[in-house]
Amino acid sequence: MIATKPQAIFEERKDQIYRKGEAPFDLACNKESLAGAVSQRACVFCGSRVVLYPIADALHLVHGPIGCAVYTWDIRGALSSGPELHRLSFSTDLQEKDVIFGGEKKLYQALTELINRHNPKAAFVYSTCIVGIIGDDLEAVCRRVSQEKGVPVIPVQSEGFKGNKRAGYNAACKALFRLMGTGDTNGVSPLSVNILGDFNLAGEIWIINNYFKRMGVQVAANITGDGRVDDIRRAHGAALNVVQCSGATLDLARMMKETYGTPFIRVSYFGVEDMADSLYAVAEFFKDKDPQIMARTQELVREELSVLYPKLQEFRDALSGKKAAIYVGGAFKAFSLVKAFRLLGMKVVMVGSQTGTKEDYEELQEITDKGTIIVDDSNPLELSSFLKEKDVDLFVGGVKERPIAYKLGVGFCDHNHERKEALEGFVGMLNFAQEVYNTVMSPVWRFVPRKEDAHLRER
Amino acid sequence: MKANPNYVSTTNACKLCKPLGACLAFRGIDGTVPFLHGSQGCATYMRRYIISHFREPMDIASSSLGEKHAVYGGGANLKQGLKNVMDKYGAKLIGIATTCLTETIGDDVPMILNEFRQEMAKQKGKKKYLPSLVSVSTPSYSGTHMEGFHAAVKAVIDQLAMNAGFIESINLLPGFLSPADIRYLKEVLEDFGLPGIILPDVSETLDAPARRDYEKIPVGGTPISDIRVMGGAKSTLEFGRTLFHKDTPGKLITKRFMVPLHQMGSPIGLRESDRFFAILEELTGRKSPKKYLHERGRLIDAYVDGHKYVFGKKAIVYGEEDLVVGITAFMAEIGIRPVLCASGGQSGRFREAIEEVTASLLPDPPIVHEGMDFYEIAEEAEGCAPDLIIGNSKGYPLARQRQIPLIRVGFPIHDRFGGQRILHIGYRGAQNLLDRIVNALIEKKQEASPVGYSYM
Numbered sequence: 001m002i003a004t005k006p007q008a009i010f011e012e013r014k015d016q017i018y019r020k021g022e023a024p025f026d027l028a029c030n031k032e033s034l035a036g037a038v039s040q041r042a043c044v045f046c047g048s049r050v051v052l053y054p055i056a057d058a059l060h061l062v063h064g065p066i067g068c069a070v071y072t073w074d075i076r077g078a079l080s081s082g083p084e085l086h087r088l089s090f091s092t093d094l095q096e097k098d099v100i101f102g103g104e105k106k107l108y109q110a111l112t113e114l115i116n117r118h119n120p121k122a123a124f125v126y127s128t129c130i131v132g133i134i135g136d137d138l139e140a141v142c143r144r145v146s147q148e149k150g151v152p153v154i155p156v157q158s159e160g161f162k163g164n165k166r167a168g169y170n171a172a173c174k175a176l177f178r179l180m181g182t183g184d185t186n187g188v189s190p191l192s193v194n195i196l197g198d199f200n201l202a203g204e205i206w207i208i209n210n211y212f213k214r215m216g217v218q219v220a221a222n223i224t225g226d227g228r229v230d231d232i233r234r235a236h237g238a239a240l241n242v243v244q245c246s247g248a249t250l251d252l253a254r255m256m257k258e259t260y261g262t263p264f265i266r267v268s269y270f271g272v273e274d275m276a277d278s279l280y281a282v283a284e285f286f287k288d289k290d291p292q293i294m295a296r297t298q299e300l301v302r303e304e305l306s307v308l309y310p311k312l313q314e315f316r317d318a319l320s321g322k323k324a325a326i327y328v329g330g331a332f333k334a335f336s337l338v339k340a341f342r343l344l345g346m347k348v349v350m351v352g353s354q355t356g357t358k359e360d361y362e363e364l365q366e367i368t369d370k371g372t373i374i375v376d377d378s379n380p381l382e383l384s385s386f387l388k389e390k391d392v393d394l395f396v397g398g399v400k401e402r403p404i405a406y407k408l409g410v411g412f413c414d415h416n417h418e419r420k421e422a423l424e425g426f427v428g429m430l431n432f433a434q435e436v437y438n439t440v441m442s443p444v445w446r447f448v449p450r451k452e453d454a455h456l457r458e459r
Numbered sequence: 460m461k462a463n464p465n466y467v468s469t470t471n472a473c474k475l476c477k478p479l480g481a482c483l484a485f486r487g488i489d490g491t492v493p494f495l496h497g498s499q500g501c502a503t504y505m506r507r508y509i510i511s512h513f514r515e516p517m518d519i520a521s522s523s524l525g526e527k528h529a530v531y532g533g534g535a536n537l538k539q540g541l542k543n544v545m546d547k548y549g550a551k552l553i554g555i556a557t558t559c560l561t562e563t564i565g566d567d568v569p570m571i572l573n574e575f576r577q578e579m580a581k582q583k584g585k586k587k588y589l590p591s592l593v594s595v596s597t598p599s600y601s602g603t604h605m606e607g608f609h610a611a612v613k614a615v616i617d618q619l620a621m622n623a624g625f626i627e628s629i630n631l632l633p634g635f636l637s638p639a640d641i642r643y644l645k646e647v648l649e650d651f652g653l654p655g656i657i658l659p660d661v662s663e664t665l666d667a668p669a670r671r672d673y674e675k676i677p678v679g680g681t682p683i684s685d686i687r688v689m690g691g692a693k694s695t696l697e698f699g700r701t702l703f704h705k706d707t708p709g710k711l712i713t714k715r716f717m718v719p720l721h722q723m724g725s726p727i728g729l730r731e732s733d734r735f736f737a738i739l740e741e742l743t744g745r746k747s748p749k750k751y752l753h754e755r756g757r758l759i760d761a762y763v764d765g766h767k768y769v770f771g772k773k774a775i776v777y778g779e780e781d782l783v784v785g786i787t788a789f790m791a792e793i794g795i796r797p798v799l800c801a802s803g804g805q806s807g808r809f810r811e812a813i814e815e816v817t818a819s820l821l822p823d824p825p826i827v828h829e830g831m832d833f834y835e836i837a838e839e840a841e842g843c844a845p846d847l848i849i850g851n852s853k854g855y856p857l858a859r860q861r862q863i864p865l866i867r868v869g870f871p872i873h874d875r876f877g878g879q880r881i882l883h884i885g886y887r888g889a890q891n892l893l894d895r896i897v898n899a900l901i902e903k904k905q906e907a908s909p910v911g912y913s914y915m
Binding site: 007008032035044061064065067069071072073088089091092093094095098099106113114128130132134163400402404406409 | 466467468469470471472474475476477478479494497498499500501502503504505506507508510511514515516517518519520521522523524525526528529536537539540541542543544546547548558559560563564598599600601603669670671672673674675803834853856
C-alpha cells in the first residue's frame with residue numbers, strides 16, 4: 001500500500017473530510033467551492049439543465065454565449081418514447097454587440113423562429129452568467145412570446161455564478177411548478193403517482209413504470225424522464241409524489257404539497273433493498289384505497305428476486321471482499337450504492353458527493369463501516385490520494401472521475417447521467433453487478449505500473 | 460459568408476467556446492495548469508468535454524466566482540485560486556483564461572496578476588516560488604475555441620518569449636492537432652536533424668503512457684525554457700491558411716524578434732505535405748529522408764489503388780476551418796467532390812483558403828460557409844445529397860439521418876475510441892485517412908448489397 005500524501009488536502013478543506021471512528025461526526029458542507037481546488041462541481045445552469053433536459057416535447061433554449069449550450073448538447077442518456085426535441089441544442093449564441101446593447105431582441109427573434117419551426121408544447125429559456133450581468137428581462141420576453149405564440153414560455157433563472165448545482169435544481173423546480181396546475185386532471189386515477197427525480201437514463205423510468213403498472217398504480221407524470229409538457233401540467237391531479245434523487249426535484253414536491261396538498265415520499269430505485277422498500281412504501285400509501293395492492297407488490301418483488309438472486313450470487317462469489325470508493329453528484333444516490341455494494345459483499349471505504357447536505361452526510365456516517373472516508377466537494381488530488389490510501393479495486397463516479405481511477409489502475413463504474421446501462425430496478429442491480437464485475441475482474445490491471453510489482457512478486 | 464436564410468438562433472453549434480481552446484493550448488506546455496477566471500461550471504463542463512475525447516485527466520482550476528464576486532469583482536478569488544494551485548500542483552506556469560462573466564464584470568486580470576506578483580514578492584520567510592503567470596482574454600461571446608487556442612499561444616509568446624541569442628531551433632506553431640499528429644511532427648524534425656520548439660505540444664500531455672502514479676500535471680509539453688528563447692530561433696513555421704491575414708503568434712515573433720516566418724496550411728493530403736517537406740528541405744538544406752519519400756510513394760500508389768472506390772463521391776466536410784481546408788485539399792486530390800465545406804468559425808478567409816487548395820482539381824468549387832451550425836449543414840445536405848461526411852463526432856446525427864458514413868477526424872470524437880491517436884498530417888496521415896475513407900465506402904456498398912459479396 002502506498003501511503004497517502006497529506007499535502008493533497010487543503011487546509012481550508014480539512015473540515016469537509018471525515019474518517020469514520022476518528023472523532024465525533026462532524027462534516028462541513030454546503031460551502032462555496034474553494035478557488036483553485038479543481039472542484040468536480042458544476043454550476044447553477046448545469047443543475048437546471050439536467051433536471052429539465054429530459055422533457056422531450058419542450059424547446060430548451062439557452063440564452064447566452066455558445067459554450068453553455070454546446071457542452072450540454074445530447075449529453076444525457078435520457079430517452080424518450082416519442083418526440084426528441086430535447087436532444088437538440090438551441091442557443092442565442094450571444095455576440096459582443098449583444099452583450100453591449102442587450103440580448104433581448106435576439107432572444108425574442110430566436111424564440112419566435114424556433115417555436116415556429118418546431119411547434120413545441122412549451123419552451124424553457126435558460127439564463128446564463130452573462131445574462132445575469134447584462135440584465136436582460138427574460139420574464140418580459142418570455143411573456144410576450146408566450147402571448148403571441150400561445151404556448152407556455154418559461155424563464156429559468158439559472159445564472160451560473162448564483163450558487164451551485166442545487167440552486168439550479170431549485171430554479172428548475174420553480175420553472176416546472178409554473179407549468180403545473182394548468183392542465184386538465186380528468187382521467188387521473190385515485191391510485192396515481194408522479195415519478196419525480198428520475199431522468200430515464202438508459203430507459204430506467206420504463207422499468208419503474210412497469211413495476212407500478214403491475215402494482216395497479218397509474219403514473220400521471222414522469223418528472224422529468226421521458227417527460228411531456230401536458231403530463232406535467234396536470235401532475236397536480238396525482239395522489240402521491242414519489243421522489244427520487246438527492247433533491248433535484250425535492251423542492252418541487254414541497255411546492256406541490258404546499259399548494260395542492262400532494263403528499264410525497266422519498267425513494268431510491270438503486271439496489272435491491274431500496275428498490276423493494278420504494279415499492280412497498282407506495283403500496284403502503286394506497287393500501288386503504290386498494291386492499292390487494294400490498295399482496296401484488298409482494299408477489300412482484302418475489303418474482304423479481306427469484307430471477308435476480310441466483311444470478312447475483314455468481315457475482316458475489318467473485319467480488320466478495322473487494323474495496324469500492326464512491327464519488328457522486330448527490331449523496332442520496334450514495335446511500336443506495338453503499339447498500340448495493342454490501343449485497344455484493346464489497347466494502348465501501350470512501351464515499352463522497354459534490355453537493356450533499358448535513359443530513360445526507362449524517363446518514364452516510366450511519367450506514368458506513370469504521371475507517372470509511374466521507375468527503376464533501378472533493379477534487380482530483382484528494383480523490384487520487386484516497387484511492388491510493390485505501391487501495392481500492394473500484395471507483396464509482398462520472399466522466400471526470402474516470403481518468404483518476406484508470407491512471408491509478410483501478411476499475412471504474414459510470415454511475416452518472418451519461419451512462420448507457422440501466423442501473424435502476426431489480427434488473428438494474430444485475431446490470432450494476434455485471435458492470436462492476438467486468439471492470440474489477442479484467443486482466444488488464446496486472447499490467448499497470450502501480451500493480452505490476454505486486455504481480456511480479458506473486459509469481 | 461453565412462448560409463441563407465440567415466437564422467437568428469443557433470441549433471447544434473459547429474464550434475466550441477473560446478476558453479476551451481485556451482485550456483487545450485495551455486495543456487501543451489510543460490508543468491502548466493490551465494485556470495479559468497469565472498464561475499465553477501465553465502471549468503467543469505470543459506473538463507468533461509475534453510476528457511471524453513482524450514480519456515486523459517484534464518484538471519482545470521477555477522476561481523469559482525459566486526454572486527458577491529460578480530458584484531464586487533473576482534480579484535480576491537483569483538489570487539486565492541492561484542495560491543492554491545501553486546501549493547497543491549506546484550505548477551511551473553499557470554495559464555489564466557477569462558470567461559464571459561469576468562470579461563463583462565470588467566476584472567482587469569493583468570493588473571490583478573501584477574498585484575499578486577508584488578504581494579508574493581513581499582512575503583517573508585518562505586522560499587520564493589512564483590510560477591509564470593500568463594493571462595489571455597477569452598470571452599466566449601467573441602470567436603470560437605480556435606480563436607481561444609491561438610490567443611493563448613500568442614499570449615504565452617507575448618509574455619514569455621525573448622531573444623536570448625541565436626539558437627539552432629525553429630519554432631513550429633502547429634495549431635490544434637491531435638497528440639498523434641504532434642508525435643509525427645517530432646519524428647519528422649528529428650529525422651531532418653532539425654531541433655524544433657513545438658508550441659503547444661500535447662503529444663504526451665493528452666495521450667500519456669500508463670505511469671506509476673496519478674500525475675498532478677501530466678508529464679510533457681513544451682518546456683518553458685524553450686519558449687523563453689523562441690525569439691532567437693532561425694525561423695518560425697506556422698500552420699493554418701485561414702490565419703494568413705491575422706495577427707498570429709508567428710507574426711508576433713517576427714515583429715518582435717525579426718524571426719523569418721513561413722506560413723502554410725496544415726499538412727493534410729499529398730500537396731500540403733509536399734509543401735511542408737519542401738520548407739523543411741529549404742530550412743535544413745537537406746533532402747527529405749528516404750523514409751518519407753517511401754511514405755509519399757506508397758501514398759501515391761494507394762491513391763491509384765483506391766481511386767475508383769472514391770471517384771465522384773460527394774462529401775460534406777465540417778469543423779474547425781483549418782482542419783476543413785486540409786481535409787478538403789486531400790479530398791480534391793483523390794477525386795472526391797467536396798460539395799459543402801462548413802465551419803462555425805468566421806475567419807473571413809475560409810472560402811479563399813479552400814479555393815487555394817482545390818484550384819485546378821475540382822470541376823466546380825464547393826459551397827463554403829462560415830458561421831454554420833449543424834441545422835444549416837443538414838439543410839444544405841438536402842440539396843447536395845452527400846455520399847459521406849467528414850468531421851468530428853457531432854455530425855453523427857446527420858450521418859445517421861442520411862444513412863451515410865461519417866469519417867471521424869479532429870475534435871471532439873465522443874462516440875469512438877482512440878480519437879487522440881488519429882493521425883491526420885503528413886503522407887502517413889493521408890494514408891491513414893485514405894484507408895479509412897475507402898473502407899467506409901466499400902463497407903457501405905457491401906452492406907447495401909443483397910448479394911453479400913465477400914470479395915470487393
